[in-house]
Amino acid sequence: MSDATLSVKVQMxxxxxxxxxxxxxxxxxxxLSDSPDHAIQYVTPDGKVHFLVxxxxxxxxxxxGIGKDGYLYxxxxxxxxxxxxxxxxxKVEYPFRVYKVKLP
Structure with a gap:
């Protein structure tokens, strides 16, 4: 596929x-991460953006990672x-941590 053909398939x-x-x-x-807001956002299939946490x-x-338990890790x-x-x-705070939050 050419670059021109491929580029028309890209959607915002x-x-x-x-x-x-x-x-x-x-x-x-x-x-997706949102570093400036110390947050996780998500985009629904209809293109709406929400804060998860x-x-x-x-x-x-x-x-x-997404667990079989319905949580985002x-x-x-x-x-x-x-x-x-x-x-x-x-300025790193140790130890590093893994977090989880329930998916919508």
């Missing part, structure tokens, strides 16, 4: 904030707290 689904990770569930919802502990959420890498972004100072 939704406008969101800064995203560092995403995953889709069996219902067609797309879950907002919590100050969600610092740079980026890796996702994710980690927060705290990339923005690494020394290279903070004049050499390590």
């Amino acid at each position: 689904v939704a406008e969101t904030g800064i995203c560092h990770g995403m995953i889709a569930d069996a219902k067609g919802n797309i879950y 907002k919590d100050e502990r969600l610092i740079w959420p980026d890796y996702f 994710f980690s927060c890498s705290q990339m923005n707290r690494l020394p290279k972004y903070n004049n050499g100072e390590d």
Whole structure:
């Protein structure tokens, strides 16, 4: 397929904030990180954007998995707290944590 043919197949689904990770569930919802808001958003199949969870502990959420138990599991890498972004100072909070939140 040529680039021109392929490019007309690309569709805008939704406008969101800064995203560092995403995953889709069996219902067609797309879950994505929202680092500036310390949140996870999701886009429904009809293109509407919703917040799934907002919590100050969600610092740079980026890796996702969906469990058979109906929960979204994710980690927060705290990339923005690494020394290279903070004049050499390590601001990462240890230990790292894995979070879960019930899917809608």
